[in-house]
Amino acid sequence: MRQVRTRSIFVFVLVLLFFAGIIFFTANISINSGSWVQHIYNWHTSGNGGLEKAGKIFDRNGVVLAQNVDGERVYNDDYDTRLATLHVVGDNSLNISTAVQSVYRSELTGYSFIWGLEMPETFRGGNNITLTIDSNACKTAYEALGGMEGAVVVMNYKTGEVLCSVSSKTYDPQDPPEITEENEDEYVGAYLNKVLSSSYTPGSIFKLITTAAALENIPDIDSRTFECSGSAIIGGEKVSCMSSHGTIGIDDALAQSCNIVFAQLAAELGPDKMTQAANKMGINSSFNVGHSPTVKGHYDVKDAEENDLAWSGVGQYTDLTNPMQMCILMSAIANGGNRAEPYYVEHIGGGDFTKQYTSEKNGTAMLESDIAQRLNDMMRYNVTSNYGDYMFGGELTVCAKTGTAEVSDSEDNNDAWMVGFVRDEEFPLAFAVAVEDGNFGISTAGPVAVAAVQACVEGLSAEE
Numbered sequence: 451m452r453q454v455r456t457r458s459i460f461v462f463v464l465v466l467l468f469f470a471g472i473i474f475f476t477a478n479i480s481i482n483s484g485s486w487v488q489h490i491y492n493w494h495t496s497g498n499g500g501l502e503k504a505g506k507i508f509d510r511n512g513v514v515l516a517q518n519v520d521g522e523r524v525y526n527d528d529y530d531t532r533l534a535t536l537h538v539v540g541d542n543s544l545n546i547s548t549a550v551q552s553v554y555r556s557e558l559t560g561y562s563f564i565w566g567l568e569m570p571e572t573f574r575g576g577n578n579i580t581l582t583i584d585s586n587a588c589k590t591a592y593e594a595l596g597g598m599e600g601a602v603v604v605m606n607y608k609t610g611e612v613l614c615s616v617s618s619k620t621y622d623p624q625d626p627p628e629i630t631e632e633n634e635d636e637y638v639g640a641y642l643n644k645v646l647s648s649s650y651t652p653g654s655i656f657k658l659i660t661t662a663a664a665l666e667n668i669p670d671i672d673s674r675t676f677e678c679s680g681s682a683i684i685g686g687e688k689v690s691c692m693s694s695h696g697t698i699g700i701d702d703a704l705a706q707s708c709n710i711v712f713a714q715l716a717a718e719l720g721p722d723k724m725t726q727a728a729n730k731m732g733i734n735s736s737f738n739v740g741h742s743p744t745v746k747g748h749y750d751v752k753d754a755e756e757n758d759l760a761w762s763g764v765g766q767y768t769d770l771t772n773p774m775q776m777c778i779l780m781s782a783i784a785n786g787g788n789r790a791e792p793y794y795v796e797h798i799g800g801g802d803f804t805k806q807y808t809s810e811k812n813g814t815a816m817l818e819s820d821i822a823q824r825l826n827d828m829m830r831y832n833v834t835s836n837y838g839d840y841m842f843g844g845e846l847t848v849c850a851k852t853g854t855a856e857v858s859d860s861e862d863n864n865d866a867w868m869v870g871f872v873r874d875e876e877f878p879l880a881f882a883v884a885v886e887d888g889n890f891g892i893s894t895a896g897p898v899a900v901a902a903v904q905a906c907v908e909g910l911s912a913e914e
């Protein structure tokens with residue numbers, strides 16, 4: 451009798467395991483089949499990268515960036531446009547993991563759990579994707595880079611639509627290079643969308659964070675003056691400035707980008723308040739752009755000596771920032787403290803199947819409104835007193851900050867930045883440009899930012 455009972459329990463457990471297995475298997479299939487079928491190693495879909503049945507990809511103005519012609523995936527006719535839009539659109543491979551053709555492969559190929567890849571045409575809602583980007587602005591920004599490597603992003607800070615997004619090193623998706631051990635040096639970073647996935651030493655653009663920390667924590671900051679004699683000893687070691695600024699207040703210190711003032715402020719504020727400001731402004735956070743996360747920046751001064759802390763306040767030491775994250779910060783400063791949430795995909799499909807994308811987190815607070823307004827005015831003063839409105843053609847009300855980050859002893863090896871936004875109601879554009887191996891922020895990143903912003907303004911004007 452005992453033996454029979456043991457056997458029944460054994461059979462019962464077996465049956466239980468069997469059903470548990472079926473449940474696990476079914477769940478696994480329904481959750482993962484979409485990505486399995488899109489996998490590059492699935493021979494059913496490989497050859498053309500699984501894109502034989504993929505829909506078209508359009509830019510915001512209806513320009514075709516990718517489509518199938520006679521079973522072949524074909525990209526835009528224009529060579530520079532293809533190179534400029536590669537990192538947003540993608541190529542036939544999945545090498546650029548954040549590109550639309552990688553991230554939205556299921557939507558693009560019309561894969562469904564019931565039909566697999568063989569959904570009848572009549573049921574397909576049209577699997578085209580319309581992007582937010584203006585391919586002409588991307589091309590203009592790419593050409594303005596003139597072969598330099600880096601990242602350019604411009605977005606509408608009211609809506610979160612990314613209008614221009616360019617990453618270089620790039621290549622032609624119509625004729626992708628075969629990257630081998632011999633030529634891999636030539637293509638370092640080519641598979642990265644640097645707008646989302648690279649971080650650079652910020653240099654003076656980080657003074658915006660130090661300024662916000664000072665505005666929040668030092669009550670008499672507006673009436674204070676500082677002394678800059680070209681260098682100062684902080685924490686027993688030297689901090690140097692590009693110039694000798696003499697007696698200077700906070701607004702002019704930011705406009706003239708005085709290192710001494712912001713190094714002293716960081717040392718005075720201390721590691722906790724500096725870290726608090728950096729965290730609040732998103733430096734150590736990752737942000738979602740559609741389904742793709744941005745890389746986190748880096749601000750960590752817990753083991754910093756006083757001199758390191760001083761340098762961290764002017765964007766050196768171990769500081770790192772990501773271009774998209776800086777563009778998001780610009781949106782918060784432009785929007786009275788509330789950030790925009792960027793996105794690349796405007797809608798997918800057509801007719802009843804249309805899925806419209808909007809930004810749910812638009813308006814999330816990042817800064818107190820009075821601090822945002824003060825930074826906004828200070829960045830406007832940077833342009834009127836230093837860079838000059840003529841830089842942006844004289845028609846736009848631009849607020850900006852440049853940065854030149856020394857990453858080695860060589861003068862032509864700096865991370866050159868320009869970040870900012872346009873105040874004008876009809877052109878709510880925030881931008882961030884980071885160029886590798888540049889000279890100065892204003893001379894290297896400046897012209898690229900101007901070209902990208904002006905091209906976006908032209909595009910928006912034509913839409914009206």
Ligand SMILES: [Zn+2]
Pocket residue numbers: 678679680691692693694695707708709710711
């Ligand atoms: Zn100075």
